[in-house]
Amino acid sequence: MNFELQACAMARVGEKSEDALLLVVSSKFEAKADPLSLLVKAWLDSGELEGQPGKWVQTHRPQGTNVTRLVVVHAGEASDKNLRQAVSTGIRLLKSSPLIKSARLHLSCETSLAKLPIAILAAADASYVYTTTHSKPEGRKIKKLTISGYRAARYVQEFDRAVATVRGIELAKEWGNRPANHASPTHLAEAAKGIAKSKSVSCKVFDEKQIQKLGMESFLAVSRGSVLAPRFIVLQYRGDVSSRAPIVLIGKGITFDTGGISLKPAAEMDEMKFDMCGAASVLGVFRTLADVAPKLNVVGLIPTCENMPGGNALKPGDVVTSMSGQTIEVLNTDAEGRLILCDALTYAERFNPVSVIDIATLTGACVIALGAVRSGMFSNNDVLAAQLTAAGESAMDPCWRMPLDDEYAEGLKTNFADVANVAGRAGGAVTAAKFLQRFAGKFPWAHLDIAGTAWAQGSAKGSTGRPVGMLVQFLLNQASVPLRASYPVNPNDQAVLLK
Ligand code: BES
Ligand code: MN
Ligand code: ZN
Secondary structure (H helix, E strand, C coil): CEEEEEECCHHHHCCCCCCEEEEEECCCCCCCCCHHHHHHHHHHHHCCCCCCCCCEEEEECCCCCCCCEEEEEECCCCCHHHHHHHHHHHHHHHHCCCCCCEEEEEECCHHHHCCHHHHHHHHHHHHCCCCCCCCCCCCCCCCEEEEEECCHHHHHHHHHHHHHHHHHHHHHHHHHHCCHHHCCHHHHHHHHHHHCCCCCEEEEEECHHHHHHHCCHHHHHHHCCCCCCCEEEEEEEECCCCCCCCEEEEECEEEEECCCCCCCCCCCHHHHHHHHHHHHHHHHHHHHHHHHCCCCEEEEEEEEEEECCCCCCCCCCCEEECCCCCEEECCCCCCCHHHHHHHHHHHHHHHCCCEEEEEECCCHHHHHHHCCCCEEEEECCHHHHHHHHHHHHHCCCCEEECCCCHHHHHHHCCCCCCEECCCCCCCHHHHHHHHHHCCCCCCCEEEEECCCCCEECHHHCEECCCCHHHHHHHHHHHCCCCCHHHCCCCCCCCCCCCC
């Protein structure tokens, strides 16, 4: 969808002639004397369009206007959630008509207009359609959305950033939604190289031999059961030439997770094509960074492979040596995400990073704990945790901090290696994070478990593009503050050092 921003007073909206007009009103709506305002006022007065968020009314060719099809949605007091709901409802209504190719979204009140990014993200989300593997793709019905408001000219920067964020979210959705036979490790590497065509982004892709040379035996052990070759993708965004240390993002890129020899049950196994949504979110963030060009440096690391059973596959009980030198007893081959992430965390050390954030569809246990509303967030650093929480709230892509008490790591002890890769069912999201923490001792670190938030189930099955919104917000916030200064090193946070 193409977006355009246009300054336009409510009194002139009736003169516009897109295929449809979606008018968002709030309880602060002030009617002037133009035909459209009077019509809305009549609907409000009659109670038909009560001051209830989400209420809508529609009509064709309202008198005295050029409008073909009008939908009015009430956003209540225009809170963030109500505005998102109103725009989403309105766009879904318009989407159901095959005739609407262009539309106007008019935000009639200043409160709504000031929340332009919310409206843009909601409109994009509601109009999104996945088409790549359909033989006759219908595509998006609404090709162009003009967003208008009285003082729209004030919000050009917010508009540009929101449109760039949409591009990132949609790239993440696209790769998340593609089935595993259309989204292999090499496909993901090609996608990363595509992003690196932007001048501020560069990309290096390591093949199996090079990964071996790096010593990433834990990552390679997961890949071994698959006939597809693994890739280790390194993306670099340089927006600050004064060479401040980078923030490192690590995305889990399991292009399909069968569980390996610890095979998963058949029901819903198709959803394990989404097990690379962490990787897709890193690609999405880089897409947005390339467009917005903020003043900071970011590195993206994507270990990507399949988790398959096979004659050569990793077996329960096998012990592998990670890049850090720590040995790992693989008690369950389905706990593979942590096995590929631990080597990427070790690799991240070489950047002397200001902070490292890994993003992973890591545990079913996190879905049980937090459902589809908030991503799980774990961190060894209170400042970083607070910044991620704040970014999640303002981007409406929220997370919730989870604990990392050392007692949770008890179950990871084993007689046969430095650490086991599982610790039983209890607190499964936390024990997974405790495993990762052992490899993140040298920098402020956060782990986002997006198992519940990265994709929707049921009839709306599909990638959500989360947590690109949160991460972009976090990074843009960082671009405006001195980075190192914001992370006081707490010795307790840094207690787990590599052996
Ligand atoms: N990719 C899965 C996690 C997952 C499962 C995400 C279901 C979303 C829905 C991960 O690799 C996995 O299989 N984790 C295991 C860990 C267990 C063996 C300790 C899990 O959660 O069952
Ligand atoms: Mn698994
Ligand atoms: Zn997995």
